[in-house]
Amino acid sequence: xxxxxxxxxxxxxxxxxxxxxxxxxxxxxxxxxxxxxxxxxxxxxxxxxxxxxxxxxxxxxxxxxxxxxxxxxxxxxxxxxxxxxxxxxxxxxxxxxxxxxxxxxxxxxxxxxxxxxxxxxxxxxxxxxxxxxxxxxxxxxxxxxxxxxxxxxxxxxxxxxxxxxxxxxxxxxxxxxxxxxxxxxxxxxxxxxxxxxxxxxxxxxxxxxxxxxxxxxxxxxxxxxxxxxxxxxxxxxxxxxxxxxxxxxxxxxxxxxxxxxxxxxxxxxxxxxxxxxxxxxxxxxxxxxxxxxxxxxxxxxxxxxxxxxxxxxxxxxxxxxxxxxxxxxxxxxxxxxxxxxxxxxxxxxxxxxxxxxxxxxxxxxxxxxxxxxxxxxxxxxxxxxxxxxxxxxxxxxxxxxxxxxxxxxxxxxxxxxxxxxxxxxxxxxxxxxxxxxxxxxxxxxxxxxxxxxxxxxxxxxxxxxxxxxxxxxxxxxxxxxxxxxxxxxxxxxxxxxxxxxxxxxxxxxxxxxxxxxxxxxxxxxxxxxxxxxx
Numbered sequence: 001x002x003x004x005x006x007x008x009x010x011x012x013x014x015x016x017x018x019x020x021x022x023x024x025x026x027x028x029x030x031x032x033x034x035x036x037x038x039x040x041x042x043x044x045x046x047x048x049x050x051x052x053x054x055x056x057x058x059x060x061x062x063x064x065x066x067x068x069x070x071x072x073x074x075x076x077x078x079x080x081x082x083x084x085x086x087x088x089x090x091x092x093x094x095x096x097x098x099x100x101x102x103x104x105x106x107x108x109x110x111x112x113x114x115x116x117x118x119x120x121x122x123x124x125x126x127x128x129x130x131x132x133x134x135x136x137x138x139x140x141x142x143x144x145x146x147x148x149x150x151x152x153x154x155x156x157x158x159x160x161x162x163x164x165x166x167x168x169x170x171x172x173x174x175x176x177x178x179x180x181x182x183x184x185x186x187x188x189x190x191x192x193x194x195x196x197x198x199x200x201x202x203x204x205x206x207x208x209x210x211x212x213x214x215x216x217x218x219x220x221x222x223x224x225x226x227x228x229x230x231x232x233x234x235x236x237x238x239x240x241x242x243x244x245x246x247x248x249x250x251x252x253x254x255x256x257x258x259x260x261x262x263x264x265x266x267x268x269x270x271x272x273x274x275x276x277x278x279x280x281x282x283x284x285x286x287x288x289x290x291x292x293x294x295x296x297x298x299x300x301x302x303x304x305x306x307x308x309x310x311x312x313x314x315x316x317x318x319x320x321x322x323x324x325x326x327x328x329x330x331x332x333x334x335x336x337x338x339x340x341x342x343x344x345x346x347x348x349x350x351x352x353x354x355x356x357x358x359x360x361x362x363x364x365x366x367x368x369x370x371x372x373x374x375x376x377x378x379x380x381x382x383x384x385x386x387x388x389x390x391x392x393x394x395x396x397x398x399x400x401x402x403x404x405x406x407x408x409x410x411x412x413x414x415x416x417x418x419x420x421x422x423x424x425x426x427x428x429x430x431x432x433x434x435x436x437x438x439x440x441x442x443x444x445x446x447x448x449x450x451x452x453x454x455x456x457x458x459x460x461x462x463x464x465x466x467x468x469x470x471x472x473x474x475x476x477x478x479x480x481x482x483x484x485x486x487x488x489x490x491x492x493x494x495x496x497x498x499x500x501x502x503x504x505x506x507x508x509x510x511x512x513x514x515x516x517x518x519x520x521x522x523x524x525x526x527x528x529x530x531x532x533x534x
C-alpha cells in the first residue's frame with residue numbers, strides 16, 4: 001500500500017469501504033508486526049503462516065461489520081422464578097451452541113443482535129425479548145457489553161489481594177454512564193452478604209451533565225447505593241481521599257481507570273467511527289490518558305490494584321500509555337499476570353498486548369522515532385507539537401516491552417465483542433518523589449507576596465451533607481432486612497434524605513471534594529407527613 005492516504009474526514013462511505021481504506025492501520029492495530037514479518041519467509045512453513053495471518057486479517061475486518069450480540073447480566077433483584085422463565089429458552093439455545101452463559105458475571109451472551117431480537121414476532125425469540133425488556137424495566141438485569149464488564153471482572157479477581165472486597169475503597173475515575181459503577185457496587189453488596197458494607201465506591205466524572213446521568217443510572221441500586229458517592233472533578237486532578245497522602249498512603253484499594261479515548265473499537269456499535277477517523281485523534285488523547293493514569297497511580301494504596309482500559313485499538317492510547325506509566329513510576333507499578341485467563345473466560349478469547357508499533361503522521365507517513373519526526377520538513381511546528389516521545393514503543397530489550405504482553409486486547413473476531421484494551425496493574429511500593437525521566441521545568445520567577453487565603457465556598461458549605469435531626473430520622477421507614485444507617489440531608493428542611501454507610505460518610509467529608517450525590521435516597525414528601533425508602 002501507499003504510505004500516504006487522503007483525509008477521510010466527513011466522508012460517508014459504508015463501513016466495509018472505510019475498513020478497506022484503513023486496512024493497513026487495522027492490520028497494525030490487531031496483529032503484531034513481528035509475527036507478520038516472521039511469517040513472510042520463503043519456506044513453506046513461513047508461507048503457510050503468512051496465509052493464515054492474511055486470513056485472520058480478513059476475518060477481523062468481516063467481524064467489524066457484524067452488529068454486536070445482545071448481552072446482559074443479572075442483578076440481585078432477579079428472582080429465581082424470573083430466571084427460570086427466560087432460561088428455559090436460553091438453555092435450549094446454549095445446547096445448540098447459539099448462546100453462552102457468562103458465569104464470571106452471572107449473565108448471558110446471545111448469538112443474535114438487537115435488530116434480530118425484534119424481527120421475529122410470535123417465536124421463542126420474541127418471548128425472550130419480552131422477558132429481557134421486562135427485566136430491564138424492573139432492574140432485574142442490566143444490558144451491558146462483554147467488553148464493558150471486563151475491567152470490573154478483573155478487579156474483582158484481584159480483590160482478595162487488595163484487602164477484601166466488602167471493605168474495599170473503590171474509585172471509578174471516569175464513571176459515566178455508570179455500567180461499571182453499578183457492577184462494582186452490586187459486587188460489594190454481594191460480598192457483604194446482607195450486612196452493612198464497610199466499603200465505599202466513589203464514582204467521578206468531569207462533566208456535570210454526565211454526573212447527573214450517572215446519578216440517574218445508579219438510582220436502581222436501591223439500598224446498595226448507600227456506599228456510593230458521585231463526584232465531579234477532572235480525573236487528572238482528583239482529590240486524595242481522607243487519611244491518605246499522594247504517593248501511596250491509605251488510598252483506594254481498587255481503581256477503575258476507563259479513560260476517554262477515540263473509541264475506534266466501537267465500530268460494531270457505531271459504524272461511523274471509521275468515516276471520521278484521523279491519525280491526530282489518538283495524538284490528542286495520549287497526554288490526557290497518561291495524566292489520568294498517573295493520578296490513578298498516585299491515589300492507589302500500596303498493594304492495591306488499578307485497571308487501565310480504553311475502547312480503542314490504537315497502541316498510542318493503550319500500550320504506549322502503559323509503558324510510559326511503568327517507566328515514570330520507577331518500578332512502583334507492575335502488570336499483573338492472569339488477566340488473559342480471566343478475559344478468555346469472560347469473552348471467549350483475547351489477544352496479548354503489542355510490543356511494537358508504528359507512529360503515523362497526519363498524512364499516514366511513518367516516523368520510526370521522535371527524533372526522526374522532529375527533523376522532518378514535511379510537518380509544521382504545530383503538527384510536531386502533537387507528538388510526545390512516550391508515543392513510540394519502548395526498546396525491545398527493555399522491561400516495559402516484555403511486560404506489555406501481559407496486557408489484554410479484545411478483538412471482534414476472537415471474542416465476538418467490541419474492540420477493547422485492558423491492563424491490570426498492582427502498586428508494589430510508594431511512588432518516587434519525582435517521575436522518571438524527571439520532568440524539565442522552567443525556573444520559577446521571583447517570589448511574590450503570599451496570596452490571601454481563598455474565601456469560603458458558601459455554596460458548597462450550604463449544600464454539604466449533614467446528619468438529619470433525630471425527629472426526622474425516627475420517621476424514615478427502613479426496608480425490611482436492611483440495617484439502619486445514619487441519615488443525611490443537604491438542607492434543614494430535609495426534603496431529600498439519604499442513607500450513608502460510615503465509609504461513604506467519611507468520604508464526603510474530604511476537603512475540596514465536589515459531591516454531586518451520595519447514598520441511597522430516602523424520599524420525604526413535601527408536607528413531611530410520611531417517609532419512604534426508594
